[in-house]
Amino acid sequence: MQRIATIVAALAAAVLWSAAGTAQAATLTTDTRCYQETQEVIVNGAGFAPSSVVTISRDGTVLGSTTTDANGAFRNKFDTPELPKDVRERLYRLSATDSTTTAQTNYRSTRIFASFRPRKGNPSTLRVRFSIFGFGLVQRRAPVYLHYVRPGGRVARTIRLGTATGVCGAITQTRARRLFAFEASKGVWILQFDTRKRYERATSKRRTPWVRKPVEIFSRNR
16 A cells, blocks of 8 residues: 555656646747748747846857846747748748747748749740749638730739648749740730739738739730
């Protein structure tokens, strides 16, 4: 009987020790999983030593330091860098370290981008593949539409390109298709990539992602 009591006490102590260890584990989080390039990143830490100096680094480069509160927590912010010209999306590794503890987390940065390739050729007969990035910043698995806007400013047709997937919302490459699958008049058309099915001329006041691309038609599509 005494042996059973001893075993029970040992198990209880182990559970308490494990719970205490879990409670003391430091954590590091960002307020969202993906940011638009140059956007402000908010980082939260918990489980560090109270009133201690914590150094924050990104991919091994020190961003700065902050001081935890009486509970060992902190909140800080910094700008994520502009992406290199040919990079559409990037993963970053964040770490926070005090004198005894380190915690890490990841976040992604993306540019809001939409285009097609090849870019050269007769637009009225060209077959292309579309690429879209950053269209999931506001809505996960957002639908992506392409509005064909006439030279006069009225929408001629809207097609659905697919669903933006992944953390930041991307369609890396669509199947090959005609750039204009209908007879297009001469002039400068606007291709507006959008998450809204109903066309509305996008401006800087819009919160949802969009990209507008001009395409000039020199002869009628046959």
